[in-house]
Every structure is written in structure tokens, then in C-alpha cells.
Amino acid sequence: MEKLIIEGGKPLCGTVRISGAKNAALPLIAATLLAEGVHTLTNVPDLRDTRTILRLLESLGITWERQGTTLKIDSTNLTYSEASYELVKTMRASVLVLGPLLARLGKAKVSLPGGCAIGARPINFHIKGFEQLGVTCRLEQGYVDAEIAGRMQGCTIYFDVPSVTGTENLVMAAALAQGTTIIKNAAREPEIGNLVDMLTAMGAEIGGRDTDRLTIHGVERLYAAESEIIPDRIETGTYLIAVAATGGKVTVTDCNPVHLPSLLDKLRAAGIEVKETDNTIMLDATGGRKLKGVDITTMPYPGYPTDLQAQFMALMAMSNGVSMVHETIFENRFMHVAELHRMGADITIDGRTAVVKGVGRTGFNGAPVMATDLRASSSLVIAGLAAKGRTEISRIYHLERGYEQMVEKLTALGATVWKEQE
Ligand code: EPU
Numbered sequence: 001m002e003k004l005i006i007e008g009g010k011p012l013c014g015t016v017r018i019s020g021a022k023n024a025a026l027p028l029i030a031a032t033l034l035a036e037g038v039h040t041l042t043n044v045p046d047l048r049d050t051r052t053i054l055r056l057l058e059s060l061g062i063t064w065e066r067q068g069t070t071l072k073i074d075s076t077n078l079t080y081s082e083a084s085y086e087l088v089k090t091m092r093a094s095v096l097v098l099g100p101l102l103a104r105l106g107k108a109k110v111s112l113p114g115g116c117a118i119g120a121r122p123i124n125f126h127i128k129g130f131e132q133l134g135v136t137c138r139l140e141q142g143y144v145d146a147e148i149a150g151r152m153q154g155c156t157i158y159f160d161v162p163s164v165t166g167t168e169n170l171v172m173a174a175a176l177a178q179g180t181t182i183i184k185n186a187a188r189e190p191e192i193g194n195l196v197d198m199l200t201a202m203g204a205e206i207g208g209r210d211t212d213r214l215t216i217h218g219v220e221r222l223y224a225a226e227s228e229i230i231p232d233r234i235e236t237g238t239y240l241i242a243v244a245a246t247g248g249k250v251t252v253t254d255c256n257p258v259h260l261p262s263l264l265d266k267l268r269a270a271g272i273e274v275k276e277t278d279n280t281i282m283l284d285a286t287g288g289r290k291l292k293g294v295d296i297t298t299m300p301y302p303g304y305p306t307d308l309q310a311q312f313m314a315l316m317a318m319s320n321g322v323s324m325v326h327e328t329i330f331e332n333r334f335m336h337v338a339e340l341h342r343m344g345a346d347i348t349i350d351g352r353t354a355v356v357k358g359v360g361r362t363g364f365n366g367a368p369v370m371a372t373d374l375r376a377s378s379s380l381v382i383a384g385l386a387a388k389g390r391t392e393i394s395r396i397y398h399l400e401r402g403y404e405q406m407v408e409k410l411t412a413l414g415a416t417v418w419k420e421q422e
Contacts, residue, residue, distance in 0.1 A: 001394070001395065001397065001421070001422045002396055002397070002419045002420065002421060002422065003392050003393060003394045003395075003396060003419070003420055003421075003422045004381065004384075004392070004393040004396045004399070004407070004417065004418075004419055005390065005391070005392050005393075005417065005418055005419075005420055006366070006381065006384035006385055006387075006390070006391045006392075006393070006415065006416065006417045007366075007389070007390055007416035007417075008364075008366055008384050008385050008386055008387040008388060008389065008390075008391060009246075009386070009387065009388050009389070010246065010385070010414055010415060010416065011243075011246045011247045011248035011249070011285075011286065011414070012239075012242060012243045012246045012248035012250055012385065012410070012413040012414060012415060013248050013249050013250060013413060013414050014250060014251075014412060014413045014414065015250065015251045015252075015253060016239050016250060016251075016252055016253070016409050016412065016413055017253050017254050017409075018231045018232055018235055018236050018239075018252060018253065018254045018255040019043075019045040019069075019231075019232055019235060019404040019405075020043035020044050020045045020069065020228075020229035020230070020231065020232060021045070021190075021191055021194070021229055021230050021231060021232035021233065021234070021235075022045060022047055022049055022050065022232060022234075022235075022401075022402045023093075023164070023189075023191045023232075023234070024190075024191040024194040024195070024229050024230050024232075025041070025044050025045055025047075025050050025053075025229050026049060026050070026053055026093045026096060027093075027096050027165070027168040027172075027191065027192075027194075027195045028041055028194065028195060028198050028227055028229060029041065029044075029050065029053050029054065029057065029071070029073065030053065030096040030097050030099075030100055030168075030172070031100060031172055031195060031198055031199060031202075032057075032062075032073040032075045032224070033057070033060070033062070033075055033078060033097060033100035033101060033104060034075075034100045034103055034104060034172060034175065034176060034199075034202065034222045035075065035104075035202055035203075035221070035222035035223050035224050036075055036076040036078070036224070037074070037075065037076060037223060037224030038072055038073070038074045038075075038076075038224055039072070039073045039074075039075060039224045039225065039226070039227075040070065040071070040072055040225075040226040040227070041070070041071040041073065041226075041227055041228075041229060042069060042070050042071075042226070042227070042228045042229065043069050043228050043229040043230075043231075044066070044069050044070070044071045044229055045069070045229070045232065045404045046066070046069075046404060047400065047401060047402060047403075047404055048397065048400045048401040048402075049091050049093065049401045049402060052087060052090055052091045052094070053091065053093065053094065053096075054071075055087060056083055056087045056094055056097060057073065057075075057097075059080065059082075059083070059084065059087065060078055060079070060080045060081070060082075060083075060097070060101075061077045061078055061079035061080050062074065062075050062077065062078060063077070075224070078101075078104060078105065081101050081105050081107050081108050081109060082108075082109040082110070083095075083097050083098075083108075083109070083110040083111060084111060085111035085142060085143075087111075088110065088111035088112075088113055089111070089113070091401075092113040092116060092121060092165075093165060094110070094111075094113070095110055095113055095123055095126065095165060095169065096165055096168060096169055096172075097110065098110045098126065098130070098144065098146065098169055098173075099126075099130075099168075099169040099170060099171075099172035099173035100172050100173070102130065102135055102146055102148060102152065102173055103152065103172065103173050103175065103176035103177070104176070106147065106148050106149065106150070107146065107147045107148075108144075108146045108147075109143050109144070109145045109146070110143065110144050110146075111142055111143050111144075112139070112142055112143065112144060116373070117332070117335060117372050117373040117376075118330040118332050118333045118335070118373055119330035119331045119332045119333065121330070123144075123166070125159055125160070125161075125163045125166040126163070126165070126166045126169050126170070127144060128157075129157045129166065129169070129170040129173075129183075130146060130152075130169075130170070130173065132155045132156075132157055133148075133152035133153060133154075133155055133157075133170075133173055133174065133177055133181070134148055134152050134153045134155075135147065135148045135152060136148065151176065151177055151178040151218070152173055152174070152176070152177035152178070152218075153177060153178055153179060154174065154177050154178060154179030154180045154181040154216070154217075154218055155181055155182075156181070156182045156184065157170060157181065157182070157183045157184065158183075158184045158185055159183070159184070159185040159186065159187075160185075161185075161300075162185055162186060162187035162188070162212065162300045163187055164187045164189050164191065164192065166187070167183060167186045167187040167192055167214070168191075168192060168195055170183060171183065171192070171195065171196065171199065171206065171214060171216060172195070172199070174216040174218060175199050175202075175204040175206070175216055175218065175219065175222060176218060176219065176220075176221075176222065177216070177218035178218055179217075179218055180215060180216065180217050180218070181215075181216045181218065182213065182214070182215050182216075183213070183214040183216070184212070184213055185212055186208075186211075186212050186213065186214045187212075187300055187301065188210055188211065188212055188300065188301050188302070189300070189301040190210075190230055190233065190256070190259045190301065191230065192210075193209050193210050193230075194227075194229065194230045196209045196214070197209070197227065198225065198227040199222070201225040201226070201227055202222040202223055202224070202225045203219055203221065203222045203223050203225075204216070204219060204222060205217040205218075205219060230256060230259070231254055231255045231256050231259075231279075232255075233255070233256065233259040233260050233305070234305065234307045234308060234375070234402070235402075235403060235404075236252055236255040236256075236259075236260060236281065237260055237263045237305070237308040237311065238308070238311050238378045238382070238403070239252055239409075240252060240260075240263065240267060240274075240281060240283050241263075241267075241308070241311045241312060241314070241315050241382055242311075242381070242382045242385055242410075243283045243285060243413075244267060244270070244272050244283060244285045244291070244315055245314065245315050245318055245361070245382050245383070245385065245386040246285075246385050246386050247285050247286060247287075247288065247289075247361060247386075248285060248286065248413070248414075249282075249283070249284045249285065249286045250282070250283055250413060251280055251281070251282045252280060252281045252282075252283070253279065253280050254279060254280075255279060255280065255281060256279065257276035257277075257278075257279075257280075257281050260281075261302050262296075262302065262303060262304040262305070263304065263305070263308055263312070264276070264281070266294050266296055266304065266312065267283065269292065269294045270291050270292050270293075270294045270315070270316075270319065271289055271290070271291060271292045272284070272285045272289075272291070273285070290319075290320040290360070291315065291316075291318060291319035291320060291321075291358065291361070292319060292320070292321050293316060293319045293320070293321025293322045293323035293356070293358055294316065294319075294321075294323050295323050295324040295325070295326075296309065296312055296323070296324075296325055296326070297326040297328060298326070298327050298328050298329050299328060299329075300329070306327065306328075306329040306330060306333060306375075307375050308375070309325060309327055309333060309375070310333070310336045310375045310376045310378070310379035311375065311378055311379045311382055312325070313325050313336065313337070313340070313347070313354060313356060313379060314336070314340060314345075314379040314380075314382045314383045314386075315382065316356045316358060317340055317345035317346070317347060317356050317358060317359065317364075317383070318358060318359065318360060318361045318363065318364055318383075318386055319356075319358030319360075320358050320360050321358050322355065322356065322357050322358065323355075323356045323358070324353055324354070324355055324356070325353065325354040325356060326352060326353045326354075327352050327353075327354075328352065331352070333375075333376075334349050334354055335372040335373065335376050336372070336376035336379045336380060337349055337354060339369040339370060339372075339376070339380055340379070340380070340383055342367040342368075342369055343364050343365060343366065343367050343369065343383050343384075343387055343391070344359055344363050344364045344365050344387070345359065345364070345383075346358075346359055361386055362388070364383060364386055364387035364388065365387055365388050365389055366384060366387045366388065366389035366390040366391040366392075367387075367391060367392075368391075368392045368394070369383075369384075369391065369392070369393055369394075370393070370394050370395055371393050371394065371395040371396055371398045371399065372395075372398070373398055374398050374399065374401050374402045375402075376398075377393065377395075377396065377398045377399045378399065378403065380393050381393065381399070381406070381410075385410070385415055385417075394422055396419070407419060
């Protein structure tokens with residue numbers, strides 16, 4: 001296993017290019033199962049998670065090739081309909097093949113993901129939606145065994161809570177159903193808009209993009225098409241917060257500022273200068289300005305993203321004020337707190353709220369810490385970059401699931417950071 005070593009205390013400066021979004025690439029890759037032929041996806045990040053879903057596609061009989069950031073996937077020979085526990089346990093998003101397999105083959109057997117470090121994360125909304133579309137779902141020996149004779153039938157689906165991959169799974173299934181499906185209280189994350197655009201390019205008829213009510217008029221066939229993955233808003237936010245934490249000045253390029261309304265507002269409220277163009281964000285935290293404490297509450301898009309909660313908490317722990325961090329999406333997403341304590345943070349947890357008493361940028365010292373999940377890991381990287389001295393982060397395979405070339409990108413911004421075998 002590898003660990004990440006950071007010699008902290010240096011402001012990040014320069015320019016960093018953002019990669020394609022992990023959480024858009026995963027559903028778009030799964031969507032290629034819906035139509036035979038050669039699909040082209042561009043701006044695809046090369047991450048542990050994108051490699052996992054490609055391995056899953058291979059296990060279903062699909063072939064693919066990558067040239068740089070372009071992926072060509074030939075979905076013609078879709079021969080198998082089972083996603084094994086071995087693959088699903090390493091990446092929950094594997095469940096995204098359920099909808100496409102049902103739509104194309106009328107059957108799918110997908111391992112139940114089980115819990116993960118940030119919460120129980122059930123898939124009951126997905127299953128309820130498939131059943132409403134006419135699918136018979138049996139839960140047996142840790143697998144969802146789903147089947148339908150003929151096409152799924154359009155229906156109205158309501159989410160108790162907006163679910164990102166739930167919305168994606170059901171939109172993909174409904175695209176090939178008979179009749180019209182309406183999804184109410186649908187998630188509105190930009191990655192879903194990216195998927196809707198891809199499905200539309202493939203011949204699907206979908207109304208209500210970017211709203212909480214999607215109307216899908218099922219079609220008989222879809223066709224292979226070309227689609228571009230949107231920039232990763234969580235990677236963008238992570239770099240912005242890292243620059244703010246180190247008191248640096250960086251221009252983030254190839255991003256979409258429109259997808260980060262809440263974070264940019266919070267950064268400005270903390271006293272940081274942020275300037276946007278169509279596809280760049282310049283953040284200036286130089287001049288030794290003190291950070292103000294700012295409260296955040298995680299919410300479905302366009303609210304503050306849970307995937308940037310841990311990183312912002314690390315920043316607030318270095319502020320000169322007090323802030324409240326309220327996590328409403330996942331019940332166990334404060335695993336980074338105990339690790340941040342080891343570096344000097346003063347944070348108290350009360351249920352789903354963390355009270356963060358800022359200790360100032362100089363209050364953080366490097367320490368050995370442990371990564372527990374993807375976004376918790378990036379908060380430790382941020383803390384390590386800002387802290388005095390050496391931080392060693394073990395279990396960094398979590399980071400590699402979602403951040404492309406993080407060591408290279410940080411090094412180019414002036415950080416002293418490298419990987420070592422544990
Ligand atoms: N939920 C249920 N039942 C379901 C589905 C969801 O109770 O059937 C609950 C969840 O437990 C949670 C809430 O609904 O409390 C929202 O979960 P959602 O389904 O939206 O999460 P997800 O689709 O499993 C995606 C991202 C996550 C991100 C969340 C929230 C992908 C591949 N994953 O997960 O990303 O945190 O939405 O925005 O898109 C990450 O990238 O680090 C990551 C965890």
C-alpha cells in the first residue's frame with residue numbers, strides 16, 4: 001500500500017487544469033450499454049473508479065479502448081448480465097449497470113453494494129422504481145436478481161429524497177420503456193444533466209433537464225453517439241479550498257464555475273477573492289488575510305455538496321472564527337474529524353453537526369493520519385498542505401479513486417508532496 005507524504009506550509013500558486021468528472025463518467029460509461037455500436041466519450045478521467053467500471057463492462061462482454069482522454073466503447077456484444085460482488089464491493093456506483101442491463105437484456109443480477117465508510121447507503125429507491133416500471137426484483141444471497149418479460153412500462157416515480165445514482169439508473173431504464181415515465185423529486189446534480197444530454201444524443205426523448213421533474217418518453221431503440229464528460233466540480237472545489245487553506249493564488253482552468261454556486265459564495269464569505277470567467281476560476285488568498293468562520297449545510301444540488309464538506313471543514317478549522325458544519329446527506333461523514341484533531345483542529349461533533357473553532361492557519365502541524373474515504377482523504381491533503389512540517393497520509397488508494405494525477409497537479413502548484421510504499 002502507498003502513503004502520501006506532504007511537507008506543508010507552502011502557498012499553492014500557478015494554474016491547474018481540471019479533469020472530467022468521475023461522477024459523470026461513471027453513469028455515461030454505464031449508459032453505453034443501452035445501445036449497440038461504438039460509443040465515443042471524451043474528457044474521461046483515468047481514475048481507479050473509471051477503471052473499475054470498465055472492468056465491469058468487460059465482464060459483461062464489452063470491449064473498449066482508450067486514447068488519452070477519449071474512450072471508445074463497443075457495446076455490441078453485451079452477452080452477460082451479472083455484476084459480481086468482487087466488483088461492486090470496490091465501487092458502489094457499479095449498481096448503475098442495473099438500469100441499462102434491464103432495458104437492453106430484460107434481466108440483470110447485480111450484487112447489493114452493502115454499507116460504506118460514510119453511511120448505510122441503501123439502494124431501495126432504485127429497486128422501488130424498477131418495480132414500478134414492471135420489473136420483478138428478488139433479493140437473494142446478497143444479489144438483486146431483476147427480470148422483466150418484454151419492455152418496461154412507463155410510470156410515475158417519486159423519490160422521498162433526491163438520489164443521484166437512483167435518478168440516473170431510472171432515467172436510463174425509462175429511456176427504453178414503453179410509454180412515458182415521470183420522475184418527481186429527481187436529483188438535479190449537473191452530472192445528471194450530462195447523462196440526459198448523452199441519452200438525448202443517442203435518440204432518447206427527455207424533458208425537464210436540470211429540474212426536479214424529468215419526463216421520459218420511451219423510445220424503441222437508442223443509437224451509439226459521442227458525448228463529452230463535464231469538468232469535475234468536486235475536484236475544482238477541492239483545489240480552490242486547498243489554495244485558500246495555504247494562502248495561495250491559483251487559476252483553475254477547464255472547469256465550470258456555474259456548477260459551484262454554493263462553494264464560491266462560501267469562499268467569498270470567508271473573505272477570499274474569487275473571480276470567475278466561463279471556464280476558469282481565479283482564487284487569491286495571499287497577503288496573510290485571516291479567514292472568517294462560515295457555516296455550511298450540505299444539501300442536494302444546487303445546495304452545498306456533501307462531497308466538499310470534509311474539505312471545507314479543514315479550511316474552517318484554520319479560520320479565525322467559529323463555524324457550524326451540518327451534514328444532512330450521509331449519517332457518518334465526519335470520519336476526517338478525528339484525523340484533523342491529530343493535526344491541531346478544534347472540532348466538536350454533536351450528531352450531524354460539527355462545531356469548528358478555527359485555530360488559524362498557523363495552528364496546524366503535520367502528523368501521521370489515515371484516509372478513510374475519498375473526500376475525507378482530500379481534506380487531510382488540504383490540512384497537510386497548510387500545516388507546518390510533515391504529514392503522512394496512509395491508505396491513499398481512496399484518493400486515487402477520484403483525483404486524477406493529484407501529486408503531479410499539486411507539485412506543479414509548488415507543493416512538496418510524494419508517494420511512498422508503506
Ligand atoms: N438513499 C436511500 N435509498 C436509496 C438511494 C439513496 O435512502 O435507494 C439516500 C442515501 O443514503 C443518502 C441520500 O439518499 O442519504 C442521497 O444519496 P444518493 O443516492 O444521492 O447518493 P449516491 O447516488 O449513492 C452520489 C455520488 C456520491 C455523492 C452523493 C450525494 C456518484 C457515483 N456518487 O452517490 O459521491 O456523495 O451522490 O451527492 O455519483 C464521491 O464522489 O465521493 C461520492 C460519495
